[in-house]
Amino acid sequence: MATKQCMIVNIANDTYAINEYGLSAMFLLIGRDKAMLIDTGCGICDIKGIVGRLTDKPLMTVLTHAHGDHVGGAFRFDEIYLHKADEGMLRNTDSEGMKRYVEGFVDNPFDYGTGEKYPDVYSVRGTDVAEFTKVPETLHYIEDGDVIDLGDRPVEVIGTPGHTPGSISFLDRKTRVLFSGDACNVNLLLPWGNVSDALRGLYKLRDHKDEFDRNYNGHIGYAMMLSCAPMPERVLTDCIYICEGLVAGTLEGSMSETPYGRSAIITFGSVRITYDPDNVQGK
Numbered sequence: 001m002a003t004k005q006c007m008i009v010n011i012a013n014d015t016y017a018i019n020e021y022g023l024s025a026m027f028l029l030i031g032r033d034k035a036m037l038i039d040t041g042c043g044i045c046d047i048k049g050i051v052g053r054l055t056d057k058p059l060m061t062v063l064t065h066a067h068g069d070h071v072g073g074a075f076r077f078d079e080i081y082l083h084k085a086d087e088g089m090l091r092n093t094d095s096e097g098m099k100r101y102v103e104g105f106v107d108n109p110f111d112y113g114t115g116e117k118y119p120d121v122y123s124v125r126g127t128d129v130a131e132f133t134k135v136p137e138t139l140h141y142i143e144d145g146d147v148i149d150l151g152d153r154p155v156e157v158i159g160t161p162g163h164t165p166g167s168i169s170f171l172d173r174k175t176r177v178l179f180s181g182d183a184c185n186v187n188l189l190l191p192w193g194n195v196s197d198a199l200r201g202l203y204k205l206r207d208h209k210d211e212f213d214r215n216y217n218g219h220i221g222y223a224m225m226l227s228c229a230p231m232p233e234r235v236l237t238d239c240i241y242i243c244e245g246l247v248a249g250t251l252e253g254s255m256s257e258t259p260y261g262r263s264a265i266i267t268f269g270s271v272r273i274t275y276d277p278d279n280v281q282g283k
């Protein structure tokens with residue numbers, strides 16, 4: 001099977017966005033002493049090979065969370081850094097699930113919220129997903145408040161649970177870029193967690209708003225968005241507005257069939273949130 005090449009964009013000094021065919025996004029930050037890879041994609045591209053061509057610095061690989069579309073290439077690494085709460089999910093990574101995820105985009109490329117068809121621009125198939133042959137031998141745990149110094153380039157870890165229990169974001173102080181994984185985006189998925197936790201994480205991002213100029217999520221090239229552009233500033237404020245309304249009971253979504261089972265969906269401004277109406281406050 002040929003290994004496909006994905007889109008690599010230099011988004012800041014010594015910083016690259018790696019867009020895996022609109023399915024997932026990874027980021028490479030290169031410091032004076034070492035480099036950091038944020039997420040590993042679905043497992044279609046040879047992410048380790050790509051990183052090796054961009055830097056020869058020692059590499060640490062970190063995960064924003066352990067959903068399959070972010071850990072699919074983790075088997076290529078011996079060591080990985082993640083929040084402990086997502087360890088079980090990483091250990092249960094299933095290549096078959098990832099193949100179905102990719103096929104879903106390829107065979108039925110439409111937005112389940114709006115019914116709008118996605119442009120069919122990428123020639124990848126589920127069969128391009130590499131087998132997840134092993135969990136990295138060494139797992140290191142990171143959590144809210146940790147600062148990882150890449151050498152004259154401190155990167156702060158911000159705990160943003162909700163999408164998954166162990167979701168974290170990374171604030172690169174040098175370039176003033178935030179990498180928020182799936183914790184804050186235009187298609188915020190919370191059917192597996194609760195809105196209340198997510199809101200606390202979003203408040204933390206807002207607390208740091210004077211420290212970043214750009215916010216990239218884990219799906220920069222997602223679906224309709226074909227560029228490697230950061231998200232509009234209002235995505236964070238819209239996410240907060242909706243979550244506050246859901247927690248306070250002043251807003252309510254409508255029930256719908258989604259790829260994640262029957263869930264509630266609510267849309268405001270730039271953002272759509274899918275959530276479990278029986279688990280808004282947390283159990």
Ligand SMILES: [Zn+2]
Pocket residue numbers: 065067163182
């Ligand atoms: Zn996710």
Ligand SMILES: [Zn+2]
Pocket residue numbers: 067069070182218219
């Ligand atoms: Zn994702």
